[in-house]
Amino acid sequence: MTLIKPELKLLTMKSHLIITSAIILMTTLIACQKQEKVETVDLMNLKLNEKFESIIDFNDSIYIGVETLEYPFCLLAEIDNSTKYTFDGLDLKKQTVYFQINSELLKTDSITKSGGGHMDFITLKKKEQLAPLFKKYKADNYLYGFRIEMKTSEFKNEILKKLENKYGKGTKNPNTDNGLYWNFKKEGKYIFYAPDYSRLTILKNTKLSKTCYWDTYNGWIDFGGCNNENYFKELLINSTKPENIQNKPVLTIHNDWSINDITIGKSNETDFTKSKTSKNFERNIVIQGSNGDISELTYDNDYNNFYFFFDITKKSNENPKYNIVNAYSVADFKSVEISFENGLKPFSTKEEIVKKWDKSQIENYDDLKFSNYIEIKNAVLKIQLMFDNKNKFSSMYVVKK
Structure with missing residues (x-):
């Protein structure tokens, strides 16, 4: 039988403790890094002036660009199956999230006149892609709104409860069977709940009309004093006249x-x-x-x-x-x-x-x-x-x- 001297045994125990501590420390650091990576963003709490790069995870599946059928007048970022987002605590992993960024080019470019299926998306993988993209579309580097695709009737009901608990009853949208909207003038915020088309839209209206709104899924909404023709002309002021x-x-x-x-x-x-x-x-x-x-x-x-x-x-x-x-x-x-x-x-x-x-x-x-x-x-x-x-x-x- 081999005998271990007391001082060697003590050294072995110290080495074991050091190695164990190092493993615990590394595990803790890795856990912290993972936790930091998946830190969630509650979309309900956004001020809608956040820099776009600060609220996305480049490891997510992100497509950014133009889709004129549904989003005619903004730069659009589509994110699928992300663990990063919630809505007042509701998990959005199974929903598609869209962020909207103001683009002066798209607001005045002739391709946006009627919607109609024009698509031009790229995959967004790194921060360095953003600056040239914003320059190309004369776009802000911060968001002004978002949309959530509500894929089930249960989720639509949960979203509506969250909205009504925080904002009260909405105004009936005359263009859809079950649509509602909220116009918060002091906060400068629009909310459009369109369950018939499975969309929730929340926008900051700093650079939007205060009297009119239109999109494919909510139709024309008059907030009071809306002139549809003038509204449309403003959106397309620099486009080539037919x-x-x-x-x-x-x-x-x-x-x-x-x-x-x-x-x-x-x-x-x-x-x-x-x-x-x-x-x-x-x-x-x-x-x-x-x-x-x-x-x-x-x-x-x-x-x-x-x-x-x-x-x-x-x-x-x-x-x-x-x-x-x-x-x-x-x-x-x-x-x-x-x-x-x-x-x-x-x-x-x-x-x-x-x-x-x-x-x-x-x-x-x-x-x-x-x-x-x-x-x-x-x-x-x-x-x-x-x-x-x-x-x-x-x-x-x-x-x-």
Whole structure:
């Protein structure tokens, strides 16, 4: 049997204690770092003037850019499945959170006139991406609002309870069945609860109209003294006037919803570039991942508010024969010369357009009284005919299902 001298035993015990203490200290430091990383932000408590970079975690899945159908007049950041956010204690991990940033370019750029499906997003991974992005869009570096996508009826009810407990009963939104809104003049804050469209929107109105508000899911709201026409003109003050647009493209929408000589699901990139329709378009791609694959391919004509989207899921984007037209958007009929073989007339009212179909042929017939679009039922295509603030048929979006 080996005997251990008392002094060696004491040294061994001291070494063990030192190692154990070091392990505990490292564990504590790591735990603190992890805790710091997932520190939550309660969106209800935001002042809505926080710097954007201070309220996000770059490890989250973040997309930032333009989506004119739902968010026509701001820079938008979309964050999915984040553990960072709560709303008065409600966990938002299973909800999508959107932050809104003021952009003077988007408020005055002609692509935002009618909404209509223009998308331009990038993946946000590091702080260094923000400065050039804000410069590009003439945007603030701080947020002025946020939206929460309320994905279940239970969550909608929980949100409503939180709102009413803190702010009291809201005002009925006349544009939706169950929508409510709050206008806090002293605080300079708007709250729009739109359960019919699964959206909660809270905004600081410092740079917004104090008399009018509009978005796709809440419609036009008059806070008192609203002049819709003047409101819209202010938002688009620097955009090119329709009467000044030169050489408008001539478009024919055929009975099968193909456009000129381009057919969704059949025409490829080579067909498109060789067609007369492709004049004045710019090819745009989004590259993601270390392998340099193209994740998005579009052809954009911003001057005429006209866009084509391509399916590149076959990963053969170096060969244009395999890039198939997946969708098109004509985002402002005033920027083009457009006609329809099925007899539709641009700038007809919603009521006039609805009469063209039986109600069984309209996907969203039950929602038409507060919806700004009509979706036509089709086996292979999603067809949305959209209406402007004067209820005129002014834009359209067609995509393969």
